[in-house]
Amino acid sequence: MADASIPPIVQVQALGKQVVSPEGPLTILADINLSIAAGEAVAIVGASGSGKSTLLGLMAGLDTPSSGRVILNGIDLTTLDEDGRARLRAELVGFVFQSFQLLPALTALENVMLPLELAGHPEPRAAAREVLARVGLSARLGHYPNRMSGGEQQRVAIARAYATRPKLLFADEPTGNIDTATGERIIELLFSLNREQSSTLALVTHDEGLARHCARRFTLEAGRLKNAT
Amino acid sequence: MNTVAASWRNLWRDWRAGELRILAAALVVAVASVSSVGFFTDRTQQALREQANELLAADLVVLSGSGIDEAWRDNARAHGLATARSMTFPSVVRLADRPQLAEVKAVEDGYPLRGQLRIAEEAFGVETVTRAIPAPGTVWLDARMLQMLGVRVGDAIHLGAAQLRVAAVLAYEPDRGGDLFSIAPRVLLNYADLPATQLTRAGSRLTHRLLVAGDKLQLERFRAWLMPRLKPGERLQDIREGRPELRSALDRAGQFLGLTALVSVLLAGVAVATSARRYSARHLDSVAVLRCLGASQATVVKLFMFEMLWLGLLASLVGCALGYAAQAGLAYLLSGLVVTALPAPTVWPVVAGVVTGLVTLLGFALAPLLRLKDVPPLRVLRRDLGALPPRGALPYAAACAALGALMWWQAGDNTLALYVMAGTLGGLVLLGGMAYALVRSLNVLRQRVGVAWRYGLANIARRAQGSVVQVTAFGLGIMVLLLLSLVRADLLRGWQNSLPPDAPNQFVINIQPDELAPLRAFFSERDRPAPVLYSVVRGRLATINGRPADPDEFANPRAKRLLEHEFNLSWSAAPQADNRIVAGRWWSVGDHGGAWLSIEKGLAETLALKLGDELGFLLGGSELRATVMSLRSVEWDSFRPNFFVLAPPGLLDEYPATYMTSFFLPKDDRTLLGALAQRFQSVTLLDVDALMTQVRRIVDRVVLAVEYVFLFSLLAGLVVLYAAIQATQDERLYESAMLRTLGAGRRQVQTGLIAEFVTLGLLAGLLASLTASVLGYVLAEQVLHIAYRFNIWLWVAGILGGALGIGLAGTLATRFVLEHPPWRVLREI
Ligand SMILES: Nc1ncnc2c1ncn2[C@@H]1O[C@H](COP(=O)(O)OP(=O)(O)OP(=O)(O)O)[C@@H](O)[C@H]1O
Ligand SMILES: [Mg+2]
Secondary structure, X not given: OOOOOOOOOEEEEEEEEEEEEOOEEEEEEEEEEEEEOOOOEEEEEEOOOOOHHHHXXXXXXXXXXXXXXXXXXXXXXXXXXXXXXXXXXXXXXXXXXXXXXXXXXXXXXXXXXXXXXXXOOOOHHHHHHHHHHHOOOHHHOOOXXXXXXXXXXXXXXXXHHHHOOOOEEEEEOOOOOOOHHHHHHHHHXXXXXXXXXXXXXXXXXXXXXXXXXXXXXXXXXOOEEEEEO | OOHHHHHHHHHHHHHHOOOOHHHHHHHHHHHHHHHHHHHHHHHHHHHHHHOHHHHHOOOEEEEEOOOOOHHHHHHHHHOOOEEEEEEEEEEEEEEOOEEEEEEEEEEOOOOOOOOOEEEEOOOOOOOEEEOOOOOOOEEEEEHHHHHHHOOOXXXXXXXXXXXXXXXXXXXXXXXXXXXXXXXXXXXXXXXXXXXXXXXXXXXXXXXXXXXXXXXXXXXXXXXXXXXXXXXXXXXXXXXXHOOHHXXXXXXXXXXXXXXXXXXXXXXXXXXXXXXXXXXXXXXXXXXXXXXXXXXOHHXXXXXXXXXXXXXXXXXXXXXXXXXXXXXXXXXXXXXXXXXXXXXXXXOHHHHHHHHHHHHHHHHHHHHHHHHHHHOOHHHHOOOOOOOOOXXXXXXXXXXXXXXXXXXXXXXXXXXXXXXHHHHHHHHHHHHHHHHHHHHHHHHHHHOOOOHHHHHHHHHHHHOHHHHHHHHHHHHHHHHHHHHHHHHHHHHHHHHHHHOOOOOOOEEEEEEOHHHXXXXXXXXXXXXXXXXXXXXXXXXXXXXXXOEEOOHHHOOOHHHHHHHHOOEEEEEOOOOOOXXXXXXXXXXXXXXXOOOEEEEEHHHHHHHOOOOOOEEEEEEOOEEXXXXXXXXXXXXXXXXXXXXXXXXXXXXXXXXXXXXXXXXXXXXOOHHHHHHHHHHOOOOEEEEHHHHHHHHHHHHHHHHHHHHHHHHHHHHHXXXXXXHHHHHOHHHHHHHHHHHXXXXXXXXXXXXXXXXXXXXXXXXXXXXXXXXXXXXXXXXXXXXXXXXXXXXXXXXXXHHHHHHHXXXXXXXXXXXXXXHOOHHHHHHHO
């Protein structure tokens, strides 16, 4: 439950997103209000096409809303330009995706080093080794993504997301492309890292089991927030 | 983030992943082609500079057509300068009855003041340096002369009225220069023997030289003293203008080859653009992730720019190394034009090569790469995003700017650069349009062929844009090769056939008035048609409409040269058969004796003369003023004597004249020539056959050099093909996997690929044959005025060569499609 004394790390106010499609304007999200407290783990659930990914992208500053505001760590994203948002992402935010999004040309180690280097970390190599060890991939540092299984790739992605010790972690269906058993282990890893680093986790999922791990749950239906627990 | 270091690492990664090979290959070819020409011109120019003093055999030379004033020598000596006189003129050397045209040069003790003579005991024997000159009564002949006459050291020869003994073989003579313009072999003799030859009568084509060398300051003083004293027909030559004709010929060769090399740069640019586009398409995901992880647009741009910069630098250096190797071949092909052993090159060609590489890369790859910065980070969530905004005009503008800058640089001349740019643009639009029409016409064929061929043809039509580019690129390359080989041979043959078999091939000039009657008798005694004799009065153009005609006021080097030298004026009652009046009218009988002139059209253009202009000619001391009454066009290749400036009968009567004629001499009737030379010792014989052979040899070499440089554009064409194949690699893999899962055999897929590339080559060959024929036709009808004969081999060579060459290259390059097991392809996508 949100503690009123600590300001929420994510605040979403009257957020709306419209796009122009060939059939006319299309409302993807309308009037979303929510806030996530630091250290919380929340799930965003809903049917396919209900706007979950869109909401996540807006919260992470990957996209700009048509109306309303997103405030991350006290900073209003609408006041920042694209490079300002990029800087904020580098400092504050980590990502895990359904399709892993590892750079195919880089080894596991190099993939994890990347955000560290972008943030100007003094010892990117050592730090990256450490996180990869934490996700159990010490033996695969020099391997390329296309030589790894889906579960291994997702563990590299999680290591990459946590390498910079972000305050906020966004995950879009992190287990969507992996079998159930492996998915379980991924979820455990995600949550234990989240606890260790006392970061905030916002994840989009279809998976009831995964959603149950989270303290709160936002349900989207056709672009509107139906239900928040 | 340290973008510089990161870009290095990315370069290696991308290189290992094979992403950049085509791009690099394209740059290497472009740079190699430009720098091979660059290295060659650099080395020859250096050689010319180094040898400039030697090429004059002095520090300063005074040239005169009439003679060296004793006062000049005295003054030079008074300044403490060394002097020596020389005299050169064309004449005939005889051994028994065998005549041989020679460039005779008489020299005084002390010659050469700069550089050294080298002589040998026998032709091509061991050379020794000497400070001496031929002793009185002896001559030194060069090896060519020795061979032509069939004499050896010790034999005696006849030169004019003198008999002289061959004392040595002249192996090297500093002020001989390259052998580009010296057609006849050399005879060197002592100045003291000149009177005995009786060849130096007034009116002969004599060039007197006073060589001067010594202290720089004293030279300047001497020059200042001499300048105001020079009369028309006399001039100074120093290192600054040492052998200007050779330098400008080489400059022009360099310019031309440099522009030729740009064809490969253009093609390489197309390959660079193609692979840069694929490269940026393949990096969309990576950039989205980078941006998502917090990299700014500036970081992304820097990362890729630096990576490209490293690649550009490395590829350019490799290109320069290759260019250096290739340059050796060029120097070999053009060795007839080059003086001696060439010095090592400077670093400038390397700089030029690297600049070319980077400019090409920038012009053709920058636009597609810059688009990467616009990749939305949201692409990490929605893969369909990041179809980049439409490309607009930027890529084309950048490419045109890059190519334009390179052309302007290589041409080194604004007007020429503009012509070349306009020509290239027009040519490309035309070729591209035809290629487009050809590609579109394939759709008609598609209905009538089997499944494999239909698949191949469909590929060409579907990738219409890429196909048009490839057909144009290859069409261009094949066309140039066809033009230089088959069309050139056709035209040459046609031109030779168009000359009457008895076209004059010998010129006799410098005939003195008192020799006219004996000469006519000489021909009639031998039952030969009486020669048509033309009088020649030599004079310098001094004024135009009353204003002094100053060579310095003309920018055109040809105009300058014309004004600095004497014209041959002649008179005629009726125009020559091949002359056509293009403006004004020919004089009638009533105009005879009047102050009128008829001017050749080209001369009028060069000197900006029009009808009604009054020209003043200095003829032996007095000025003759006359008005331009007509402009004529002249067919110079008729080999009949023709004149720039003609006067009506009577006008030139009072001026000293010599006479000239031309006649046809059957190939091996040398006895007549010998008798003629024997009987008329001071006339000059010009052997046009020998001259033509020499000119043809030079042209052949230059053409060979151009073909050589064009090999690079063929290579660049191949790189374009490979770039296009690579750009469609993923598509091809996927399609062939699908085809094979749908039940197509390897065989059928292979046939489809062969069909695709053979057809592409066929279209390119068709385009090339068509344009080469049209250009050949235009050249024949408009320039050479000969009938053009349709040559079937042009089409056979173009179409067959294109289909086979490109069919083979393309099929080989797409082997990967068959080697990938379909299941793996489908899984990876
Ligand atoms: N830029 C856009 N242009 C057009 N339609 C869009 C755009 N972005 C999102 N949409 C549409 O908005 C809706 C919500 O998309 P979103 O990706 O947020 O759904 P989702 O809840 O994540 O679905 P899923 O569970 O399938 O991933 C979808 O119908 C999608 O097609
Ligand atoms: Mg989604």
